[in-house]
Amino acid sequence: MSIYLTDKLKGLKPYVPGEQPNKNGYIKLNTNESPYPPSPKIKDMIDAAELEDLRLYSDPDLKKLISTISKYYSVNEDCVFCGNGSDEVLSFAFLAWGDKGVVYPDISYGFYEVFADLYGLIKHPIPLNKDFTIDLTKYDDLGSLIVVANPNAPTGISVSVPEIEHLLERNPESVIVIDEAYVDFGAESALPLVNKYDNLLVVRTFSKSRQLAGARLGYAFGNRELISDLNRIKFSFNPYNVNRLTAIAGAVSIEDDEWFKDCIIKTVSTRDRLTNRLRDLGFFVLESKANFVFAKHDHIEGKTLYEKLKNRGILVRHFDKARISEFNRITVGTDAETDVLIETISDILKEL
Numbered sequence: 001m002s003i004y005l006t007d008k009l010k011g012l013k014p015y016v017p018g019e020q021p022n023k024n025g026y027i028k029l030n031t032n033e034s035p036y037p038p039s040p041k042i043k044d045m046i047d048a049a050e051l052e053d054l055r056l057y058s059d060p061d062l063k064k065l066i067s068t069i070s071k072y073y074s075v076n077e078d079c080v081f082c083g084n085g086s087d088e089v090l091s092f093a094f095l096a097w098g099d100k101g102v103v104y105p106d107i108s109y110g111f112y113e114v115f116a117d118l119y120g121l122i123k124h125p126i127p128l129n130k131d132f133t134i135d136l137t138k139y140d141d142l143g144s145l146i147v148v149a150n151p152n153a154p155t156g157i158s159v160s161v162p163e164i165e166h167l168l169e170r171n172p173e174s175v176i177v178i179d180e181a182y183v184d185f186g187a188e189s190a191l192p193l194v195n196k197y198d199n200l201l202v203v204r205t206f207s208k209s210r211q212l213a214g215a216r217l218g219y220a221f222g223n224r225e226l227i228s229d230l231n232r233i234k235f236s237f238n239p240y241n242v243n244r245l246t247a248i249a250g251a252v253s254i255e256d257d258e259w260f261k262d263c264i265i266k267t268v269s270t271r272d273r274l275t276n277r278l279r280d281l282g283f284f285v286l287e288s289k290a291n292f293v294f295a296k297h298d299h300i301e302g303k304t305l306y307e308k309l310k311n312r313g314i315l316v317r318h319f320d321k322a323r324i325s326e327f328n329r330i331t332v333g334t335d336a337e338t339d340v341l342i343e344t345i346s347d348i349l350k351e352l
């Protein structure tokens with residue numbers, strides 16, 4: 001930290017992302033990326049002319065990308081926003097609507113707390129139930145921004161759309177952000193409620209279900225006034241927030257629906273297989289609707305298992321946090337990666 005840093009940022013604890021080792025060879029099950037490559041059609045679209053066009057700024061209105069998303073999801077174009085990863089969209093949401101405080105589950109995506117601290121917002125983390133489910137009736141009457149990941153991370157547990165609708169009905173004074181980073185893997189989306197409620201923003205990403213984590217592309221659906229708030233911030237911060245190659249990759253990913261659906265089907269089937277095999281080995285595994293599972297074992301500390309797996313070339317995610325330090329979050333890889341993982345874990349358990 002330099003002596004020049006502004007006082008209000010001196011206490012800020014930045015988000016700590018999962019490890020991204022430079023060395024290949026790890027089975028990487030720690031940051032919920034897709035184990036499958038992006039649609040091969042993206043490569044065909046990014047030709048020499050597109051590379052030459054990198055000398056030009058990207059389209060600040062992202063017309064092609066937004067019209068592709070709006071057609072696919074049957075939403076008006078002025079109800080769609082795109083960001084440099086959904087992290088950017090979420091960050092803009094905190095800045096836009098968080099001045100009366102932010103409510104979110106105490107065990108959830110770690111960035112919510114960081115964004116609140118970055119913008120100096122009052123935080124109201126609400127404890128998860130004992131079984132790690134979310135009770136949305138506890139999120140009422142605070143007049144604050146409400147942010148809920150559905151399915152939640154790192155638990156993978158989802159809430160139902162009727163529960164979200166009741167939350168919206170009870171809290172017309174709050175903007176409610178539903179972070180659907182993992183919704184494509186089987187939870188129910190709140191997207192149909194966007195037409196009915198002026199205070200709902202549904203946030204999505206291309207990082208988890210669309211094989212484009214490294215391209216950095218997130219999007220959101222909401223009432224046109226909410227979207228115009230986000231654009232007000234974007235055009236005061238970085239009008240070219242989505243780069244040219246990413247905008248092309250995003251549109252092609254949406255258009256190649258067969259590729260998208262095929263990758264989802266494979267991941268969901270591997271998730272169910274992984275869950276069963278971990279349970280066979282004696283793990284307690286939460287019921288996941290995401291592309292990861294959250295699991296613990298009575299005979300081994302969460303951190304110890306994380307370290308032993310890392311020593312054997314498998315990266316998973318461990319959180320040193322009260323109530324969840326016994327667990328590891330394991331991304332669903334390919335079937336072959338899952339076989340190696342299960343074999344390695346059973347070896348580790350045998351050695352105890």
Ligand SMILES: *Cc1c(COP(=O)(O)O)cnc(C)c1O
Pocket residue numbers: 032084085086087088109149153179181204205206207213216217218
């Ligand atoms: C991964 C993740 C994000 C961020 O995704 P990007 O689009 O890659 O920035 C947002 N929310 C949750 C819950 C996530 O797990």
